[in-house]
Amino acid sequence: MGPSLARRARLPGTAVRSAAVSAATSPETPPETSLVPPDDAVAPVRHPEAPAPGTPLGAHYDHCFGCGQALPHGLHLQAHAGEGVSVTAEFTVKPQHQGAPGLAHGGVLTSALDETLGSLNWLMHSIAVTGRLETDFLLPVPVDTVLHLDARCTAVHGRKIYSDAVGRIGGPKGPIAVRAKAVFIEVKVEHFIDNGRKEEIEAAMEDPDQVRRARAFEVNP
Numbered sequence: 145m146g147p148s149l150a151r152r153a154r155l156p157g158t159a160v161r162s163a164a165v166s167a168a169t170s171p172e173t174p175p176e177t178s179l180v181p182p183d184d185a186v187a188p189v190r191h192p193e194a195p196a197p198g199t200p201l202g203a204h205y206d207h208c209f210g211c212g213q214a215l216p217h218g219l220h221l222q223a224h225a226g227e228g229v230s231v232t233a234e235f236t237v238k239p240q241h242q243g244a245p246g247l248a249h250g251g252v253l254t255s256a257l258d259e260t261l262g263s264l265n266w267l268m269h270s271i272a273v274t275g276r277l278e279t280d281f282l283l284p285v286p287v288d289t290v291l292h293l294d295a296r297c298t299a300v301h302g303r304k305i306y307s308d309a310v311g312r313i314g315g316p317k318g319p320i321a322v323r324a325k326a327v328f329i330e331v332k333v334e335h336f337i338d339n340g341r342k343e344e345i346e347a348a349m350e351d352p353d354q355v356r357r358a359r360a361f362e363v364n365p
């Protein structure tokens with residue numbers, strides 16, 4: 145048997161080198177925003193018509209990579225409303241989600257966190273998009289694993305919605321494999337109409353599923 149990868153001699157020219165990094169910003173590269181809510185942020189408020197704890201949230205859009213059922217390679221994430229402004233969700237890692245052989249791709253795991261965090265906004269009847277999302281990968285997540293996600297909104301400041309999430313493996317009380325912090329930014333429905341593709345927007349607006357249509361387009365401010 146050959147030596148382990150760690151013990152193999154380094155290949156010529158493979159040493160990591162670093163160059164000086166400039167922290168300068170310009171209008172094209174605005175400064176990074178903080179994931180820590182400012183001191184005058186307020187507690188999130190559950191909308192009085194939010195689904196009761198335990199209710200499945202379904203998909204906000206059938207072709208959503210995170211929650212939609214129409215994409216065979218999507219995550220098919222299933223989220224449920226929790227207490228307050230919290231949700232739980234499950235995502236089963238499939239072969240089409242691999243990065244390294246037999247292991248989930250980190251970007252896919254981040255997508256699962258993003259989708260779960262995004263579904264929190266529905267409990268506040270707020271339409272919002274991800275502004276910033278930071279993920280820690282703590283354990284490898286093998287194919288066929290069920291990732292048990294738990295997300296909660298922590299604070300609101302103007303249009304900024306702060307939230308965090310963890311993903312556990314081996315059961316809902318298992319070890320944390322991934323965790324994330326995010327800032328979502330509240331937007332008007334025009335965000336999607338102005339930036340999305342007309343045909344998809346029209347199809348979503350004609351969705352006969354009233355709850356899904358409301359989640360996508362008719363959310364009260």
Ligand SMILES: CCCCCCCCCCCC(=O)SCCNC(=O)CCNC(=O)[C@H](O)C(C)(C)COP(=O)(O)OP(=O)(O)OC[C@H]1O[C@@H](n2cnc3c(N)ncnc32)[C@H](O)[C@@H]1OP(=O)(O)O
Pocket residue numbers: 177178204205258259262271272273274275276302303304327329331336348359360361
């Ligand atoms: C059919 C589907 C239905 C809808 C269903 C929802 C779908 C959910 C899907 C899962 C979630 C996603 O993946 S969403 C897809 C990924 N995300 C995106 O595509 C977003 C792309 N970015 C943008 O469109 C834009 O940058 C926005 C909308 C985020 C912000 O632009 P804006 O509207 O002009 O807002 P702006 O005035 O700049 O900023 C407002 C406040 O937010 C802060 N802010 C702005 N950008 C950021 C940022 N990146 N990170 C942190 N904070 C930020 C500012 O500092 C400011 O704070 P202050 O000065 O007020 O303190």
